[in-house]
Amino acid sequence: MLAESSSVELFNKGIYELLSKGKELGIIGACEKIWVTAEDEKVCRDCVLMSGKVATFNERFRDYHGNVIGLFPPLHPHCRCVIFYRMLLPPGLDDLTPEAMSTPNTPPYPLGHVDAGDSELISAVLNHYEGRISPQPIENAIVITADGEVYHATGDLNSVDPILGLGSKLNGATVTHNHPKDSEGDYSFSGDDIDLFKNENLDRLRGIDEYFAYELNRNPNDSDFTTPLTTEEMLEMMEKPFDSVHMAVVIKAQIEGWGYRRWRHE
Ligand SMILES: [Zn+2]
Numbered sequence: 001m002l003a004e005s006s007s008v009e010l011f012n013k014g015i016y017e018l019l020s021k022g023k024e025l026g027i028i029g030a031c032e033k034i035w036v037t038a039e040d041e042k043v044c045r046d047c048v049l050m051s052g053k054v055a056t057f058n059e060r061f062r063d064y065h066g067n068v069i070g071l072f073p074p075l076h077p078h079c080r081c082v083i084f085y086r087m088l089l090p091p092g093l094d095d096l097t098p099e100a101m102s103t104p105n106t107p108p109y110p111l112g113h114v115d116a117g118d119s120e121l122i123s124a125v126l127n128h129y130e131g132r133i134s135p136q137p138i139e140n141a142i143v144i145t146a147d148g149e150v151y152h153a154t155g156d157l158n159s160v161d162p163i164l165g166l167g168s169k170l171n172g173a174t175v176t177h178n179h180p181k182d183s184e185g186d187y188s189f190s191g192d193d194i195d196l197f198k199n200e201n202l203d204r205l206r207g208i209d210e211y212f213a214y215e216l217n218r219n220p221n222d223s224d225f226t227t228p229l230t231t232e233e234m235l236e237m238m239e240k241p242f243d244s245v246h247m248a249v250v251i252k253a254q255i256e257g258w259g260y261r262r263w264r265h266e
């Protein structure tokens with residue numbers, strides 16, 4: 001039994017050290033750790049309570065009392081628990097820390113670099129960061145420049161003006177940001193958002209609130225509505241609390257020749 005326990009311990013330690021080395025060398029990106037038990041009837045109650053707990057790579061786990069424990073199992077002698085590592089970001093990109101996302105009015109600072117030509121990768125990166133910033137109580141923005149430089153900045157409850165400090169780097173950039181739950185957002189882009197997209201010549205602007213995600217882009221065919229709204233559609237949208245600003249953005253995008261989409265996120 002002792003031998004079993006120490007081999008699981010060595011296994012957990014070995015994997016962690018291997019991934020640490022990979023991160024140092026820049027071949028492994030940001031990942032998170034998930035505590036996994038042996039999932040049989042012999043698993044003890046303490047380990048069952050750890051099952052499915054998530055931590056960032058460098059973070060120590062906490063037990064159910066809230067006490068800080070190890071970077072990885074064992075929880076106790078003979079513990080057979082292991083860690084499942086989930087890759088979050090490609091190598092070369094930092095993740096966002098809770099402190100970074102909740103500190104207001106942070107000017108843009110670099111998170112790293114991505115291949116700007118890899119649209120599938122860019123989508124995965126945007127989706128990851130949007131999942132992180134959407135529950136935040138202040139606006140957070142991620143900027144991916146035309147060259148693939150990635151920046152993070154924060155604003156306050158209703159705007160994220162600090163990204164304007166990037167100046168001409170916004171030209172052709174993809175920007176995403178959140179509209180906090182208690183903000184003035186009306187389930188689509190604000191007038192300031194539309195000005196930002198237009199005046200800074202963004203390639204793509206995305207926004208996310210507690211229900212919807214939305215996108216403005218430069219391709220009029222990449223739209224929910226590619227033909228002018230009918231009177232019936234307009235009347236129907238005006239009656240729905242989530243749709244009145246959305247309708248105005250649909251019309252604005254059609255006038256300007258932009259693409260505009262909105263969808264429910266989970
Ligand atoms: Zn265990």
Ligand SMILES: [Zn+2]
Pocket residue numbers: 177178179189190193207
């Ligand atoms: Zn906005």
